[in-house]
Amino acid sequence: MGKLEKQREHVHTLKAGSSTLLILSLDKVDPPDMTALKVAVIGAGAAGLCAARYLGAKPDVFQPVVFEQTGRIGGTWVYVEETGQDKNGLPIHSSMYETLKTNLPKEIMAFTDFPFRDTLPSFIGHADVLKYLEDYADHFKLLRHIKFWTVVESVTPIKKEESDREKWIVKVKNVLDKSRPVESDVFDAVIVCNGHYSVPYTPPIPGLEEFKGDFIHSHHYRRPDGYKDKIVAMIGAGNSGRISPSI
Ligand SMILES: Cc1cc2nc3c(=O)[nH]c(=O)nc-3n(C[C@H](O)[C@H](O)[C@H](O)COP(=O)(O)OP(=O)(O)OC[C@H]3O[C@@H](n4cnc5c(N)ncnc54)[C@H](O)[C@@H]3O)c2cc1C
Numbered sequence: 001m002g003k004l005e006k007q008r009e010h011v012h013t014l015k016a017g018s019s020t021l022l023i024l025s026l027d028k029v030d031p032p033d034m035t036a037l038k039v040a041v042i043g044a045g046a047a048g049l050c051a052a053r054y055l056g057a058k059p060d061v062f063q064p065v066v067f068e069q070t071g072r073i074g075g076t077w078v079y080v081e082e083t084g085q086d087k088n089g090l091p092i093h094s095s096m097y098e099t100l101k102t103n104l105p106k107e108i109m110a111f112t113d114f115p116f117r118d119t120l121p122s123f124i125g126h127a128d129v130l131k132y133l134e135d136y137a138d139h140f141k142l143l144r145h146i147k148f149w150t151v152v153e154s155v156t157p158i159k160k161e162e163s164d165r166e167k168w169i170v171k172v173k174n175v176l177d178k179s180r181p182v183e184s185d186v187f188d189a190v191i192v193c194n195g196h197y198s199v200p201y202t203p204p205i206p207g208l209e210e211f212k213g214d215f216i217h218s219h220h221y222r223r224p225d226g227y228k229d230k231i232v233a234m235i236g237a238g239n240s241g242r243i244s245p246s247i
């Protein structure tokens, strides 16, 4: 098997639990006889960490840089009290509520090469999942690949006529120091791991605008305080409907 075929195999076998890894490019690269391929990974949640774990394991082939807009790994598993925007003006990413437990047993939620601790029950709280992801990052020494407080603002393909092979311009901004200019770098490939449960969608419901009570999307729900003695309607019987027993 040639070196390029080996690279394709590595890239196409990336897996991250129930998460989606969108591979934007890699098949189109020339055989890399000189340097490792620069791969930008957007986000340090479960998917971004998994990508970094496998890319980082082949330093002669891949050179991953993970951009994370917050100061922590874990993505949606980082429970925060706040709703709306964080103190840096970014929308709060996580939809976790205080009492959330996993809807899958830990035995099938784990990465195949890194089990959850034996002492945990099968269905665990969000803090245990976050600790698991932190242990995973620690075990595979992933923090060295991550640029925290760095939001990816755009990803633009470089047209073929301007380059001997297809590449991507990634523009990033430091979220702590807004006076710093946007920085850009060129990557051979980009893996988008920015999550897909952080932008709340409310379906059009006729009459909703006339409703006089409180109305929130589950993305902003944290705990049942405030709902005592109230009649509460839940719309939607997906997993977020599991909020209802605690209310
Ligand atoms: C409430 C809830 C409960 C869930 N429960 C379960 C469960 O029990 N079991 C299960 O298997 N799955 C569950 N999931 C699914 C969950 O989405 C996955 O488990 C997994 O955590 C998704 O990981 P991810 O890396 O794809 O995304 P995320 O965890 O969302 O991580 C994305 C990361 O990208 C960063 N980011 C986003 N945009 C940018 C940008 N432009 N620049 C830089 N960084 C950026 C974010 O800050 C974040 O750190 C649940 C999801 C939700 C919302």
Ligand SMILES: NC(=O)c1ccc[n+]([C@@H]2O[C@H](COP(=O)([O-])OP(=O)(O)OC[C@H]3O[C@@H](n4cnc5c(N)ncnc54)[C@H](OP(=O)(O)O)[C@@H]3O)[C@@H](O)[C@H]2O)c1
Residues within 6 Å of the ligand: 100, 101, 102, 103, 104, 197, 203, 204, 205, 218, 235, 236, 237, 238, 239, 240, 241, 242
């Ligand atoms: N670990 C946990 O306990 C937990 C808790 C919360 C969320 N999650 C995860 O988070 C992700 C999102 O889950 P989610 O439940 O927020 O979203 P979801 O899975 O998209 O479910 C939304 C639900 O709302 C219904 N719905 C949409 N519009 C409606 C309307 N106008 N009237 C009535 N019902 C309507 C949908 O029905 P249709 O399908 O018929 O459109 C669907 O059942 C999932 O991956 C889930 O597993 C996990």
